[in-house]
Amino acid sequence: MKRLLLLPALLLGTASFADNGNYEISPMIGYNLAEGNVGIKGDDHYLGGLELQYNYKDSKISPEISVLYSPNVDYDGNVGDTSITRTLLNGVYSFDKIGKITPFAKAGLGYEFVSSERDTLTIHSKDGLVLDAGAGLKVPFAPSWAFKAEALYLAKVSSAHNNADNNLIAMVGLTYSFGAAPQEAPKEVVVVEKKEVVVAPVVVAVVAEKDSDGDGVYDKLDKCPNTPANSTVGADGCPVPMDDDHDGVLNAQDICPNTPAGETVNSDGCPATVDLQINFENNSAAILASSNERLDKYADFLKKHANYSAKIIGYTDSRGSASYNKKLSLKRAKAVVAALVQRGVNPSQLTAVGMGEANPVADNATAEGRAQNRRIEAELTRN
Numbered sequence: 601m602k603r604l605l606l607l608p609a610l611l612l613g614t615a616s617f618a619d620n621g622n623y624e625i626s627p628m629i630g631y632n633l634a635e636g637n638v639g640i641k642g643d644d645h646y647l648g649g650l651e652l653q654y655n656y657k658d659s660k661i662s663p664e665i666s667v668l669y670s671p672n673v674d675y676d677g678n679v680g681d682t683s684i685t686r687t688l689l690n691g692v693y694s695f696d697k698i699g700k701i702t703p704f705a706k707a708g709l710g711y712e713f714v715s716s717e718r719d720t721l722t723i724h725s726k727d728g729l730v731l732d733a734g735a736g737l738k739v740p741f742a743p744s745w746a747f748k749a750e751a752l753y754l755a756k757v758s759s760a761h762n763n764a765d766n767n768l769i770a771m772v773g774l775t776y777s778f779g780a781a782p783q784e785a786p787k788e789v790v791v792v793e794k795k796e797v798v799v800a801p802v803v804v805a806v807v808a809e810k811d812s813d814g815d816g817v818y819d820k821l822d823k824c825p826n827t828p829a830n831s832t833v834g835a836d837g838c839p840v841p842m843d844d845d846h847d848g849v850l851n852a853q854d855i856c857p858n859t860p861a862g863e864t865v866n867s868d869g870c871p872a873t874v875d876l877q878i879n880f881e882n883n884s885a886a887i888l889a890s891s892n893e894r895l896d897k898y899a900d901f902l903k904k905h906a907n908y909s910a911k912i913i914g915y916t917d918s919r920g921s922a923s924y925n926k927k928l929s930l931k932r933a934k935a936v937v938a939a940l941v942q943r944g945v946n947p948s949q950l951t952a953v954g955m956g957e958a959n960p961v962a963d964n965a966t967a968e969g970r971a972q973n974r975r976i977e978a979e980l981t982r983n
Contacts, residue, residue, distance in 0.1 A: 623779040624653040626748050630771030632670060645673055647684075649771060653692060664690045664706065668769070682716040686754070688732055700740055704750075707733040712756050729757045738775055746775045813837075845869070855905060870908075870980055875961075878936060878976040883920070885931035887939055895936070898978070899943035902950075909949050911979040912936050917970035918957045930954025936976050 628649040649668040666688040690708030736750025756765040822837030854869030878891040914933030916925040933952035962969035
């Protein structure tokens with residue numbers, strides 16, 4: 601009972617540190633494995649404990665006071681109820697965190713008090729000095745709370761025969777943190793007398809800049825002051841040469857502004873040869889209705905650019921004799937010429953040529969390939 605009174609005394613003795621730093625208090629429960637302890641019958645028993653730790657600012661080592669109490673320990677002989685109280689003073693080293701987990705190691709010394717109902721303990725079982733070392737970890741689960749687990753190895757130095765009684769203790773518990781961290785001293789504040797300064801307003805006259813042609817460049821910097829509306833200009837106000845379809849012919853000279861990428865063009869930006877995508881049924885020179893839209897567009901181009909002549913070239917697939925295919929391809933070319941003339945194209949701009957089964961664009965071994973080879977191409981020539 602006297603040993604139990606040490607517990608509140610220790611807590612009261614350390615309460616004066618509460619204003620100087622953070623504290624941790626940890627109620628623990630564990631299991632003691634006795635390794636050759638003199639006089640102890642069994643190898644193990646339960647114990648409880650309380651640990652109080654003070655954390656210095658900017659230090660990884662913290663002092664800790666621990667009280668471990670074993671209420672029921674059996675000794676050899678008829679000694680009655682026996683208890684062991686150990687009071688330990690340790691230095692705790694906290695390692696860097698691994699995620700949220702804080703590992704630690706500890707070492708120190710203390711004193712072991714042995715009390716029995718009957719005073720018949722042997723000299724081996726008397727009070728004595730204890731050396732200890734251990735390790736553990738803390739895992740937080742709330743702002744001020746953490747789960748704590750540790751293993752502790754104790755060696756009691758016995759005066760009898762210079763024997764050392766060894767114990768291995770495993771404990772788990774909860775850690776509660778409290779107490780404000782030390783605060784830095786407030787810095788001295790120097791008050792400087794303020795003087796009111798009156799500044800007279802400054803009026804700045806702003807002259808609006810002119811941009812007569814509206815191209816975004818002011819007149820005094822514009823070297824081309826009469827740029828047409830919506831023109832793309834450089835920093836000097838002059839139009840920037842543009843080639844939107846990237847065919848090598850600038851927009852201003854390009855009469856075919858939407859030439860497909862990679863197409864070979866003439867000086868006006870128009871393809872020298874174009875597939876009109878007008879196809880025919882097998883052994884037929886009749887133009888399908890699906891080709892009317894493409895014929896309309898090509899007729900409009902030739903009417904708008906009368907300085908161009910178009911050679912209409914007809915092709916067939918490989919079926920049939922070469923001489924027959926030559927005649928059939930010419931019929932197809934003449935049918936397209938007639939359709940363009942019907943749409944208003946000057947006949948002097950048009951010629952018809954039949955190439956038969958020459959220059960296939962697809963495989964004649966398949967129906968799809970033969971359908972692509974039954975086609976019309978046009979070659980543009982500038983007059």
